[in-house]
Amino acid sequence: MTKPPLFTAAQMRIYAWFAGLLLAWELIARLAFGDLYILSPPTAILLRILEDFPLYCRALGTTVLEALIGFALGNLAAILLAILVVALPPIERLAQAIALVVFCLPLVATGPVLRVIYGPGWGPQITLAALSVYYTTFVPLVVGLRAVPPNWLDLIASYGRGRMTAMTVVRIRASLPYLVASLKIAAPAAFLGAIVGEFTGADRGIGVLSIQAMRSLDVDGTWALATIASAVAIIGYALVGWGGRLLAIGAPPTLLVSPKARAPQVLWKRIGIAIGAPMLSIAVVLLLWQVSMDALDLSRFFAKRPGDIWTYLVTGGQAAAHRSELFAALGATMIVTIPGYFAGLGLGAVLAALFCLLPTVEKIASPVAIALRSIPIVVTAPLLVLALGRGQLGMLVIVAVMIFFPTLVSCLHGLRQAPGQVIDYFNSFRAPPLTQLFLARVPAMLPSLFAAARMAVPMAVLAATVAEWLATGTGIGNLMALTSSTSNYNMLWSCVAILTLVSVTGYMLVAMLERRVLSHFAPEQVIQ
């Protein structure tokens, strides 16, 4: 009797590659970087993990629990809001706008603000974990709840049943694949959010240990913590995926296509919405800010209201000085964030295209990329700072790396979407691979590239500010660190406001460009 092989040949090859990679890492670390305090060899990392096992376990327990609570709360909020938006279409534009603003809140700056609101404890970590999963669940879920074939709804209507039945019998079940796909992304994101929360002044957890290790130039320790964090993130991603497979929920057709409310036919109404909707959204966001602070009865000393910031930056006596300080810091951050953003995006897209030309490399690189995508890159920021120094180049690399993996994974997914018939058609002409790539595959990749580009905007800001906050001592991240330690809350809130504004604007610009480009290359993706 022969047993089925434990691993398939393809899996064996992947493991062999992985082992080779580890060996190369070990050798390079030992021989080339021996005394440079940058790269730790895998054996040293492993030893360190074993040595400090109880300490790491306790810290990990805290962080994982925070992440789990945040994961549950953030996703619950996203699910409820998505159902509400689909059930009550008129509130959609507003809900989307508010969701976007919340998504674009700079986590690093929100952390200290939350810290003063909550005081010591887990509040900020959990809130940041919830905030970092909320949007990536909300957006695909709205798409999923809506993307129901109209004839299913007709079936419900033909028995005289209304929206409620359509929601419970059809929409919710039909959106499950979208939900599972977003929860997969949310698992590592929640972990990342909890760690960022810990960076901003918690007393225990992986984030706290990371900062300590980095500040004391403990290279092995930093590497050990980054390894643990990455492993946990990958396990979270895999667990959710496994749960989805267990429930036999397939993959959704596309992900993160931005849902759009239906545009009205009449021109003046359309113009009205184009101008009115953003104004209304801004007004509602400001109102929410004011009302939530008032409702919680938070002290004006640290919980600033919109009016305070307006006085501080625009009408106050020293407003000009405050503004110039703020904008100088913002400028310093943007100088590295913007090139880093484009470098990460470009590299991800180009590499995805290259993989596509070399199918064997793709087979090996694709699972590795998916695994690395779930690593909370921010956790490795301390390492990158150690390795690349505190200059602009290091910052740029951190931003680029943060964006690179999600873009690569998204683009690989998009490239695989090129319709088989189209590829067959090109093959029938013996079209050379490059022609095929540019005429058939790249257009098919564009929607995924743009989806990644949109989501990457707040990520780039996060990466830059985290690095500045932790290490480099420059830019707006540093300004936030300074002002939060000196209790200059006016400036801290100004930083939060300006960074949110920058992220939202960047996101909208990419979305506008996306609509332009896609209506040319992939009109079927532009839902009108």
Added chain:
Amino acid sequence: MTPKRSDQTPAAETAPPKVEAWAVNKVFGQGEAAVQAVSDVELTLEPGTTTALVGPSGCGKSTLLRMIAGLETPTSGAIRIGGEEPHVVARGGKLSVAFQDPSLLPWRTAASNVALARRLAGLPKDPEKVQKLLSLVGLDGFENKRPAELSGGMRQRCAIARCLATGARLLLLDEPFGAVDEMTRRRLNLELPRVWEGQGTTTLLVTHSVTEAVLLSDRVIVMSHRPARISADIAINVERPRRASHLTSPEFLALVTQINAALGIVDEPAA
């Protein structure tokens, strides 16, 4: 004629309803892009009869059927089912639609798709009836398969079973046999009417097959394209129950020829 409300007696609950349409128009879109899908349709479906609706593709058959089902509202005119508005009748689960597209829910098995109709109509569960209907449409042994595991024709048969599951007295069938092979189609043509005739139903059947229209109905209505209105109304006085032998009888063939002529399917005049 004006719409009149009929008295709600218990008998009216179970008897097949009368369907009336007055000056029904349906326009999709506005301005230059407007499409007149149905124009000035006057129609009465007598209780307990089967009426077939034939016409070229895109002439508005599905739209008319959807308006009777309460899924679209007429741009002008009125439709009453037993004196009531279509959506009111639909809410009571008293009409049943088989859609042109089977529209089965992919995550439910064949049996639970059929059972879903009873749940939507607010009726108690009835696994035996579900099973009986599935075997009637020839899906024994496929009860626990999901739609993706069924062929196109099997899916359509499952949709027919679902349509019959509520015992509704008004059946609106939109090309229910479109994807079913010729042999199965004839078998269903001959067997299914027994189900609905046995309980007494008013049936509207949209079909592309003239033979099927004649075989199943008491009356064939021909719709024309542009303007999308009724162009012929032909009574079918063939004895019931219909049998395969009818297909070759001279009177049957004469009716088929008459309808084909109304549809404009005639020989080119010889040159």
